[in-house]
Amino acid sequence: MPHIQQLAPHIADLIAAGEVVERPASVVKELVENAIDAGASAVVVEIQRGGMGLIRVTDNGCGIAPTELPTAFLRHATSKLRRAEDLSAIGTLGFRGEALAAISAVSRVEILTRQRGAVSGAMLRLEGGVPGTVEEAGAPEGTAISVRDLFYNTPARLKFMRKDSAETAAVAGLMQHLALSHPDISFRFLKDGADALHTPGDRKLDSAVYAALGRDFARSLVQVEGRGGDIQVHGFVTQPLMGRGSRAMQTFFVNGRFIKSQLLTAALEEGYRNQLMKGKFPGCVLFVTLPVTAVDVNVHPAKTAVKFAREREVFDAVYHTVLDGLAEKAAPARTKAVEETVNPREDFFLRMDAGTFRQQAASRPAPARPAYNTEWRVDKVEDSVKKVPYETKRSAAFGSAPASVVPKSAPVKKESSVPATPSPATPSPAAPAAVSSRQEEKRPFVPAIPQEKLELPGQETLLKREEAPWRMVGEVLRTYIICESQEGCVYLIDKHAAHERINFDRLKEGKTPPMRQTLLRPIAAELAREDSALLLENLPLLEQFGFACEDFGDNTLLVREVPADIDAEDTVSTLEEFAQNLRSGRSMEERRENLLHTMACKAAIKGGWYSDPAELSVLVEKVQKGEVRYCPHGRPVAVKLTKYELEKMFKRA
Ligand code: ADP
Ligand code: MG
Secondary structure (H helix, E strand, O other): OOOOOOOOHHHHHHHHHHHHOOOHHHHHHHHHHHHHHOOOOEEEEEEEHHHOOEEEEEEOOOOOOHHHHHHHOOOOOOOOOOOHHHHHHOOOOOOOOOHHHHHHHOOEEEEEEEOOOOOOEEEEEEEOOEEOOOEEEOOOOEEEEEEEOOOOOOHHHHHOOOOHHHHHHHHHHHHHHHHHHOOOOEEEEEEOOEEEEEOOOOOOHHHHHHHHHOHHHHHOEEEEEEEEOOEEEEEEEEOHHHOEOOOOOEEEEEOOEEEOOHHHHHHHHHOOOOOOOOOOEOOEEEEEEOOHHHEEOOOOOOOOOOEEOOHHHHHHHHHHHHHHHHHHHHHHHHHHHHHHHHOOHHHHHHHHOHHHHHHHHHHOOOOOOOOOOOHHHHHHHHHHHHHOOHHHHHHHHHHHHHHHHOHHHHHHHHHHOOOOOOOOOOOOOHHHHHHHHHHHHHOOOOOOOOHHHHOOOOOHHHHOOOOOOEEEEEEEOOOEEEEEEOOOEEEEEEHHHHHHHHHHHHHHHOOOOOOEEEEEEEEEEEOOHHHHHHHHHOHHHHHHOOOEEEEOOOOEEEEEEEEOOOOHHHHHHHHHHHHHHHHHOOOHHHHHHHHHHHHHHHOOOOOOOOOOHHHHHHHHHHHHOOOOOEOOOOOEOEEEEEHHHHHHHOOOO
C-alpha cells in the first residue's frame, strides 16, 4: 500500500468542483444566486457556445470589498453562514461557500466589482483557481463575473459535455426558473448575443410568467392561492381543458427555490381528478412557502430536491389550493370550452367521406344525429343534457333513458321532447313528436341500418346486410357498439379501442408513408423547453410520422405539415406526447412503438363523441373478421356474449 497523504489543495478543489460545477447551467445557477443574495434588482446573464465559451453574470448588487475579493474564492468562504445552527435555518440561496472556489478551479475567471457607495472598484483574475493580484478598476456598482473556457483543465469532463445546444437549453430553462421565482428582479438572458428572455422585474408574477413561459401558456392559467396552517401556496395552474401532453410545464418552488417533487406533482394532479382528459397533465407555476425549519434543502447536491418534515400537510395544502382555485375561477371557462369540444365530430366525418357527409347533413334536420331506430331517444338525451352541468352529463343521459323507454309514456314524451331552449338547428316542435310516433310503431322491427343509407354512393359494399353475417344494433354511451352475429352472439365493441388498434396496425405495417396535410397557416407550437429541445433533436423522426417542423426559436416549433388523420388542433398535444414518448422508451424500438401508440390514439375516433353508423360499421366488420382483438394498450376491443350466456343470466338455461 502506498503511503496515505493529504491531497494537495488544488486537487481537492478539482474534486470538490466536480460536485458543484457539473455543466454550464450549474455555473450560471451559482453566480445568479450570488447576485440575488447580494440584493440585486437587475441581473444580466450572457452565454456563448452553450456557456462553454463564456458565461458572464452582471448584477447591481452590494458588490465585494477589494480586500475580501481573494477570500471569496477560497473554499468554504462565505458571508452567509456563521454558526452550525444557521444550517437548519437557511434563508439565502448559497450557503456552502464553495461555488466561487469550485468555478474558478475549472476555468478562467475575471471579476469586476464595486461596493455600493464606494469610490472605486476592483478587478481580479484567476486561472485554474490561482488568483492574480487585486487591481483597482473603474466599475459600475455591483459585480460582473466572467467565466471563460470552462473545464479547460479537466479534459475528462470536457469530453462528457453534451452538444452546445443542449447546454444552452439547460441554461435557458434555469433562467426561466430564476425569472419566475424572482418577479421583483429584472432578468435578461442573452445567448450568443441574442436576447432570449427579458423580464420587467415589476414584482408581478404574471408578468414574469408571460415573459418566461410565453403568451399562450400564460393565457391558459388561473390564479390560485391558499394555505394550510403555516404552509402557504400561491401561483398559477392551467385550466382543466388546457392540459398539456407532458409534465414539462409543471414548475414548483419551495421557499423560492426551484425543486422537483413527486409529492407536489401528485398533490397538483389530485386537484384535477376527473377533470382532465386521459393522457393530459396540468401545467403550473406554484410557490409553496413554509417555515425554513420544516423543509430540508440540503439533501441534494444540486439542491433540486427537498425533504418535507410534514409531507401530508404539504400535500393537503397544495391539493386544496388547486381544487378550490379551479372550482372558483375555472368553472365558467370550462363549461364554455367543453361545449366547443363536445361536437367536433362533424369535422372528423367531413374528412372521412365528404360526399356522404354533405348528403346526410342535407337530409337531416338536427345537427349530426345518429340514424338508428333509437332516434327519438337521442333527442331526449340532448334535451336533458342541456339542463345539467357538465359533471353530471353522463349520469343524466343514462338516467333519462329508462323512463323514456316505457312505451306508455308517449304523451309525456311529446311534451318533454320540446327543447327547453330551442336552438336554430332544432326542428319545429312538431317534428320530435312525429319522430317518436314513427319510432313507436317501428321499434321492434326496424333494421339496424336504415334503408336510405343503402342508397348512399360508396356505402353499399359496407352496408349490404344480406351478405353480412352480423347486424349492428346501435351504439350506447357514445362509446360501445352493439352487434348481433348470425350464430347468435352479442358483441359489445369499444369504438375508440377498435379504431386505435386498426390505426396502430396500419402505421406499424408502414407500407404507405403517412398521408400529410399541409396547413394553410403553419402552427407555432410553443412547447416546454425540454420538449422542444428533444423534438428538435429528432426532426427526421417527426418527418417519418408526417410532421414537417422547423425551429422557430424560443422553444417554439413551426409546424407546416401534420399527418392527415389527426386533427390540426391536436398538433401541440401530439408533439408533447411525442416528447414524452421519446423520453420514456428504453430502446429505440420501444420509443418507436410508443410514438405509434400516440399516433394511433390521436387518429382514432373518441369515446363520447358522435360517430356516424357508417364509420362504426367499418369497425364492426374488422372486428368480426378477427382482424382486431386487443387495443395497442392490451385492453380488449370487443366483449362477446353468447346466446347461452344471456339465457343463463335470465335463468332461461
Ligand atoms: P456562498 O454563496 O455559498 O456564500 P460563494 O462561493 O458562492 O459562496 O460566494 C462566496 C462569497 O462571495 C459570498 O458569501 C459573498 O459574500 C461573495 N459574493 C459572491 N458573489 C457575489 C456577488 N455577485 N455580489 C456580492 N458578493 C458576492
Ligand atoms: Mg454562492
